[in-house]
Amino acid sequence: MFSRRLIGSVLRPTYAQCRRMATAPVGALSRTGLYDFHIQNGAKMVEFAGYEMPLAYGDIGQVASHHHVRNSAGLFDVGHMVQTNFRGPTATAFLEWLTPSSLSTLGAYSSTLSVLLNETGGIIDDTIITKHSPGAYYVVTNAGRRTEDLAWFNARLTEWNEGPLAKEKGPVEMEILEGWGLVALQGPKAASTLQNLTSFDLRGLKFGRSAYVPLDGGSTLHVARGGYTGEDGFEISIPPQQTEEVATMLAKDPVMLVGLGARDSLRLEAGMCLYGSDLDESISPIEGALAWVIGKDRREKLDFIGGETVGKHLKQGPPRRRVGMIVDGAPARHGAKIFLPGTDELLGEVTSGIPSPTLGKNIAMGYVKNGNHKKGTAVEVEVRDKRRTATLTPMPFVPTNYWRG
Known part of the structure; x- marks a missing residue:
């Protein structure tokens, strides 16, 4: 994830x-x-x-x-990932409060990538949510965020189950699939x-x-x-x-x-993020190029935690955007600075980078200022105190091969 x-x-x-x-x-x-x-x-x-x-x-x-x-x-x-079941008559509404995904319209036994958001729209963690029924969900979160995620879930569950909807229709219970x-x-x-x-x-x-x-x-x-x-x-x-x-x-x-x-x-x-390198609590899903996880109906109501910031970024554009790039000469690693070519204007930094075994090229992803994120844009990346030319390119770098029938 x-x-x-x-x-x-x-x-x-x-x-x-x-x-x-x-x-x-x-x-x-x-x-x-x-x-x-x-x-x-x-x-x-x-x-x-x-x-x-x-x-x-x-x-x-x-x-x-x-x-x-x-x-x-x-x-x-x-x-090592954390597997959790959420059950209860208000489970859909609860998880739609915690995430910006359209779970009410998700089919039975369908999954979606989603994000847990804090009050300022930052990503607490990314997660895969699988809906078994309106009252039963299977959720997988990252091991490295176990303490933060479970504390967040427990606090929000207490808050939710004391609220009017849960009292009227029933509470939500969480089961961690330990071991x-x-x-x-x-x-x-x-x-x-x-x-x-x-x-x-x-x-x-x-x-x-x-x-x-x-x-x-x-x-x-x-x-x-x-x-x-x-x-x-x-x-x-x-x-x-x-x-x-x-x-x-x-x-x-x-x-x-x-x-x-x-x-x-x-x-x-495959252009997929690793939490902590490419995503963290300061990054909104719009900045993280994850606007697609936000359902159309959710964009209108913004009735989820962090919705105010997400709505602002959707309407006005985010301060920065996650991008992919091909780097010439040497691989750029996490933390490498990204500059406007020929200047000292700092555009952002690399969050993940490797020599691609499939492509035989140096690939990386990172964040740059909004407006400098278009594909084909030339930038310079500082690798071992030397500027390397790089070109912003769409992700995934390698085409996906998912089975769609």
């Missing part, structure tokens, strides 16, 4: 940062249900969002893993791999949809079609006692186990 770097935030490292931590001792960290599975498969474990997570496996490098996902299929452990596994099967061969393990016809499960899918062996699991790589794929929620069994079933040829390094380069090529 999206990145981070605010003071007081828990840093979610880029691949380069993960590499630096790979030899560092790991302290008292949380572990997913697949920790032993990772060790048995030769994983190099690093600290990530308060968890011990695999950076890579064995001698397989980040670039090789990246290409394997683009051309075949990879399996990621994303069990549950979550794996992402991604790549052009993901569907055929999963289809071999189920009688459920996956052709009818389109991008952004979910279902309870029976797998060989008797398990019936929540499967959502989507992911964080830009490829076709699935995110599969698994009860604690079955997590390793299901991962073992999925991790068969042609599937490769893939770690954080390739996950970061895949998501950046």
Whole structure:
């Protein structure tokens, strides 16, 4: 899902940062249900969002893993993410108060990317919301924002359940799926791999949809079609006692186990944010190029937390905008300054950047002043005290391959 770097935030490292931590001792960290599975498969474990997570496996490098996902299929452990159920007769209204998405018109077993907003319209976290029914939602948020998100949810639930709508129609309850596994099967061969393990016809499960899918062996699991790589794929929620069994079933040829390094380069090529690097509590969804998550009806009423700022940015334009860019010469990393060519006028800064394994070019995303964000605009990026030419380019950098039927 999206990145981070605010003071007081828990840093979610880029691949380069993960590499630096790979030899560092790991302290008292949380572990997913697949920790032993990772060790048995030769994983190099690093600290990530308060968890011990695999950076890579064995001698397989980040670039090789990246290409394997683009051309075949990879399996990621994303069990560090926070999985939560919200239930109650006013669940839709509650979540529409917390987010700008049109959940009332969302179909059953449909998902949407959304954002939790603070009172000033800043993004507390990005989230995937899946609607099972008007009174039941499955929500996934970032591990690195667990403390902030759960505190926000609990405070707002108390406020909501003491209000007139909840008292009239019923309260909302939150259930955290502690210890549950979550794996992402991604790549052009993901569907055929999963289809071999189920009688459920996956052709009818389109991008952004979910279902309870029976797998060989008797398990019936929540499967959502989507992911964080830009490829076709699935995110599969698994009860604690079955997590390793299901991962073992999925991790068969042609599937490769893939770690954080390739996950970061895949998501950046797909133009997806990492919370803390590309999004934080000072950035509105309009600045973050996420205006599309705001439903048409929500733009009119603005009856959600942070709506006043969002409405102002929609009407007047935001102060800055998230953009993609191709950088010449050397890759620009997080924090690199962006200038108007030939001047000292600072336009913004890079939030994520890598050499793209797929394109063979240096790609980056960042923020620039509104008005300087049009595609094709030439800028200069300061890399190792030297100005590099760069061109703003639309995202995703690599075309997505979602299954739309």
